[in-house]
Amino acid sequence: MAAARVGLVSSSFSHALHASSSSTSTFTVSLRPPRLRLPPYLPRHHLLPTNYPRPSSSAARPRRLRATMSQAAGNPYAAELAAAKKAVTLAARLCQAVQKDILQSGVQSKADQSPVTVADYGSQILVSLVLKMEAPASASFSMVAEEDSEELRKEGAEEILENITDLVNETIVDDGTYSVFFSKEGILSAIDDGKSEGGPSGRHWVLDPIDGTKGGDQYAIALALLDEGKVVLGVLACPNLSLGSIGNLNGGSSGDQVGALFSATIGCGAEVESLQGSPAQKISVCSIDNPVDASFFESYEGAHSLRDLTGSIAEKLGIQAPPVRIDSQAKYGAVAQGDGAIYWRFPHKRSKEAVWDHAAGSIIVTEAGGLVKDASGNDLDLSKGRYLDRDAGIIATNKYLMPLVVKAAQEAMKEEGILG
Numbered sequence: 001m002a003a004a005r006v007g008l009v010s011s012s013f014s015h016a017l018h019a020s021s022s023s024t025s026t027f028t029v030s031l032r033p034p035r036l037r038l039p040p041y042l043p044r045h046h047l048l049p050t051n052y053p054r055p056s057s058s059a060a061r062p063r064r065l066r067a068t069m070s071q072a073a074g075n076p077y078a079a080e081l082a083a084a085k086k087a088v089t090l091a092a093r094l095c096q097a098v099q100k101d102i103l104q105s106g107v108q109s110k111a112d113q114s115p116v117t118v119a120d121y122g123s124q125i126l127v128s129l130v131l132k133m134e135a136p137a138s139a140s141f142s143m144v145a146e147e148d149s150e151e152l153r154k155e156g157a158e159e160i161l162e163n164i165t166d167l168v169n170e171t172i173v174d175d176g177t178y179s180v181f182f183s184k185e186g187i188l189s190a191i192d193d194g195k196s197e198g199g200p201s202g203r204h205w206v207l208d209p210i211d212g213t214k215g216g217d218q219y220a221i222a223l224a225l226l227d228e229g230k231v232v233l234g235v236l237a238c239p240n241l242s243l244g245s246i247g248n249l250n251g252g253s254s255g256d257q258v259g260a261l262f263s264a265t266i267g268c269g270a271e272v273e274s275l276q277g278s279p280a281q282k283i284s285v286c287s288i289d290n291p292v293d294a295s296f297f298e299s300y301e302g303a304h305s306l307r308d309l310t311g312s313i314a315e316k317l318g319i320q321a322p323p324v325r326i327d328s329q330a331k332y333g334a335v336a337q338g339d340g341a342i343y344w345r346f347p348h349k350r351s352k353e354a355v356w357d358h359a360a361g362s363i364i365v366t367e368a369g370g371l372v373k374d375a376s377g378n379d380l381d382l383s384k385g386r387y388l389d390r391d392a393g394i395i396a397t398n399k400y401l402m403p404l405v406v407k408a409a410q411e412a413m414k415e416e417g418i419l420g
């Protein structure tokens with residue numbers, strides 16, 4: 001959610017909340033998370049003025065995360081992957097708590113989007129916290145994340161800052177892994193951990209704390225690790241996504257378990273598991289080689305991709321199936337597990353794509369045996385900083401369809417005057 005505007009955010013995250021609410025009358029939202037019940041054993045030094053604490057005793061030290069079988073065998077990033085999974089799972093729990101809070105409050109306002117803002121910042125703080133606590137020690141911690149604290153430091157943001165602080169602290173207490181308590185200043189400082197510029201050297205975590213903030217029902221917490229300019233792991237928590245097929249719009253049958261966690265590490269393949277922790281299963285892209293049999297995913301929001309253009313590309317390819325439109329990088333997960341053949345996006349303006357909108361999703365597709373390219377058929381370069389230097393479109397599909405899709409896209413773009 002680019003630059004969360006305090007108290008003024010529209011979102012698929014919030015749409016998802018309202019969509020599942022039975023109330024259709026006027027809503028007013030008051031997101032006051034229940035007051036934090038601090039365990040009595042927390043000493044005052046856990047109030048953090050500026051930064052995270054280190055565990056002060058063995059009891060407070062984080063439990064080591066267990067790697068699953070597929071992570072353990074020959075995976076050089078097994079520890080980082082376990083930390084990343086823990087981070088997005090905890091962040092997803094915070095987001096789900098906000099959803100539940102709104103649903104239970106009964107009276108809600110579509111105009112008041114501050115809960116989404118609270119969840120967005122809260123998610124970023126928790127991911128940063130877990131990575132710092134769990135990932136193997138390194139000389140420096142660098143995170144390229146969507147949000148910063150600028151809006152929260154402005155006059156009028158006091159209440160929302162308090163809400164974020166309460167919600168984050170409560171989530172940490174409920175989880176029970178860390179004896180950590182954030183002050184408001186600690187919250188602001190933690191958000192600004194995400195201000196790194198990324199780039200081609202060193203290690204950088206790349207985070208979209210809530211991806212998919214407009215339109216439909218899906219959203220994702222998307223986290224990747226960039227190592228010397230290459231994405232080496234990615235995790236995607238999709239709290240509203242059914243674990244069943246995503247081929248029919250916005251989820252599978254009602255009996256399916258909801259809440260998916262996709263993950264991939266370079267050279268080790270891609271997996272999906274339930275956010276609640278079911279055994280992970282290997283996933284792979286479909287093997288469709290005739291575009292007539294293909295289906296495609298695109299943004300739920302019309303403003304995010306040129307639908308006239310994608311309609312024309314689909315026609316050139318002879319695609320029969322109607323588009324499946326969902327928010328967020330859940331689309332990458334859907335292609336990675338073969339629910340559909342193609343995900344594409346062609347921005348209206350030549351606006352730059354943010355690195356956090358593609359880093360996690362793209363490795364999940366490539367490790368599932370697929371390809372992710374720009375509209376000219378070039379690999380994405382995610383080492384350019386906070387934004388990609390390509391701006392003419394992104395395509396994720398299998399190796400059979402990619403050349404055909406690129407060719408059709410080039411032709412359609414020329415016809416539409418998008419390419420010279």
Ligand SMILES: Nc1ncnc2c1ncn2[C@@H]1O[C@H](COP(=O)(O)O)[C@@H](OP(=O)(O)O)[C@H]1O
Nearest residue numbers: 001002210211212213299303304327328347357
């Ligand atoms: N006009 C626009 N064109 C293309 N992408 C846009 C856009 N406005 C916002 N986006 C990006 O599209 C993302 C959502 O992706 P999708 O369209 O696949 O659901 C947004 O992420 P956030 O929701 O994190 O802001 C945002 O980064």
Ligand SMILES: [Mg+2]
Nearest residue numbers: 208211212357
């Ligand atoms: Mg995003």
